Amino acid sequence: MPGNRAPTDDIRTLDDLARGVDRCRRCPLYRDATQGVAGEGPKSARIMLVGEPPGDREDLEGRPFVGPAGRLLDEAIDEAGLDRRRLFLTNAVKHFKFAPRGKRRLHQRPTAGEVDACRWWLDKERQLVHPALIVTLGATALRGVTGRSASVQSMRGEAVALEDGATLVATIHPSFLLRMPDRARAARERAGFVADLVRARTLAA
Numbered sequence: 001m002p003g004n005r006a007p008t009d010d011i012r013t014l015d016d017l018a019r020g021v022d023r024c025r026r027c028p029l030y031r032d033a034t035q036g037v038a039g040e041g042p043k044s045a046r047i048m049l050v051g052e053p054p055g056d057r058e059d060l061e062g063r064p065f066v067g068p069a070g071r072l073l074d075e076a077i078d079e080a081g082l083d084r085r086r087l088f089l090t091n092a093v094k095h096f097k098f099a100p101r102g103k104r105r106l107h108q109r110p111t112a113g114e115v116d117a118c119r120w121w122l123d124k125e126r127q128l129v130h131p132a133l134i135v136t137l138g139a140t141a142l143r144g145v146t147g148r149s150a151s152v153q154s155m156r157g158e159a160v161a162l163e164d165g166a167t168l169v170a171t172i173h174p175s176f177l178l179r180m181p182d183r184a185r186a187a188r189e190r191a192g193f194v195a196d197l198v199r200a201r202t203l204a205a
């Protein structure tokens, strides 16, 4: 692929898209990542869940939400009465961004420019899957879907109409729950997270 550009003409299927994501050079994140991590799930999915960048495990396996945050997300999906196999799970940024600390690779928040560069891929996924409902997990995902910065709390709980006809439900990212030291608060936040997923299920029905 020449220069900085991603392929634009030949993305007709989700498989084309996954190959394109892996070859993407739209921002520098590809340099240190093992591979690009495209979304996963059926093209017929009515609900798309959008995360942030893939984490360490996802970078190694090439699949979204297969690490600790993914396990928590799986539990919440089950409790909300959803079936992961029928959802399309993806990320606003397709390459892992990290800082090395000894043998560990610590997750780094992508810049707004990196999120905006990767919107090209998220938009393609939205065009191919055409979900009725999009759940954004965290502020980076919210920017990836809407193209602007807003706090999750300012939009949480609302059903927002997007230009392509889909409905947006903004919620927290599961890793926020993993980082919370106060167990009582974590339990309350987790219940709220499951309630947001139930709302998404109801709105997409």
Ligand code: URA
Residues within 6 Å of the ligand: 051, 052, 053, 054, 055, 058, 063, 064, 065, 066, 067, 069, 070, 091, 175
């Ligand atoms: N966090 C994300 O936002 N996405 C993943 O795929 C894994 C962790």
